[in-house]
Amino acid sequence: MHICLFDIDGTLIDTGGAGQRSILHMLEEEFQVSAPVEGIPTAGRTDHAIMTDLFKYFEIPNTSENRKRFETGYLNLLAEKLKEKQGRVLPGIKSILEALSQHAHVDLGLLTGNFEHGARQKLEHYDLDHFFEFGAYGDHHSDRNDVAHVALNQIQERHAPELLEAASIWVIGDTPSDIHCARAIGANVIAVATGVYSLEELRDCEPDYLFAHLEEIEPVLSLFPPPENKN
Ligand SMILES: [Mg+2]
Structure with missing residues (x-):
């Protein structure tokens, strides 16, 4: 076996970058923040870890309500970005x-x-x-x-x-x-x-x-x- x-x-x-685009777009829509976030690696990491780092970077309180907004916002955009990007x-x-x-x-x-x-x-x-x-x-x-x-x-x-x-x-x-x-x-x-x-x-x-x-x-x-x- x-x-x-x-x-x-x-x-x-x-x-084709659909995941990362969704996160950046969601941060703008949900939390009104945008900045280059190259300092936060994503490859091989968990979405939970990436979310935690982004909250810290943008000084967004890491509350269950914000985590829910992050995840829901991200998932809503992901379907659209998957269609848009050439993956x-x-x-x-x-x-x-x-x-x-x-x-x-x-x-x-x-x-x-x-x-x-x-x-x-x-x-x-x-x-x-x-x-x-x-x-x-x-x-x-x-x-x-x-x-x-x-x-x-x-x-x-x-x-x-x-x-x-x-x-x-x-x-x-x-x-x-x-x-x-x-x-x-x-x-x-x-x-x-x-x-x-x-x-x-x-x-x-x-x-x-x-x-x-x-x-x-x-x-x-x-x-x-x-x-x-x-x-
Ligand atoms: Mg991988």
Whole structure:
């Protein structure tokens, strides 16, 4: 059994900046602030962490009411920006997901920093949502490692302990945070340099496998062989 946890942005899709545009636009509409916010990194981080940093940066009180305004405003704009921006499903992804989803020995989930509803909107827009049976999201945690632990809990609920003992868990992502959070739960990692990090930067974090892109699907699929027949 292989359990594959996919990151979204930079791994499955490139939204053409729709997510970031939605955040900036929402800040203007909801909180009447606009400024360059390059100092706040987004890649590999949770939406909860990004929101917390933005509130601090703009001195917006971090109250539950403001968090709700942030999230609702962002989600309302996201659908529109996804249509506006020229995004795409990254090379090879659709074929890999189609192949893996046909195997009973592979379980497909999400491990992402996105708000759950944001993740859903993005994947629905690119018609990838139906591949994933479960997911851990960035609504409540600033630390990506905590999201990985949520994913691990879900995996433990989904599968019997004896099955999990022989299972391998994989994280597939495009940032050092994906690699580190995989290690936090003892998972294998496939890193792919289709996001903002270069091959060299990812190599420094020592993933188990590293690809420039996933266009050639065979080398990826070969990592998830069916279990050996024990008869
Ligand atoms: Mg990513």
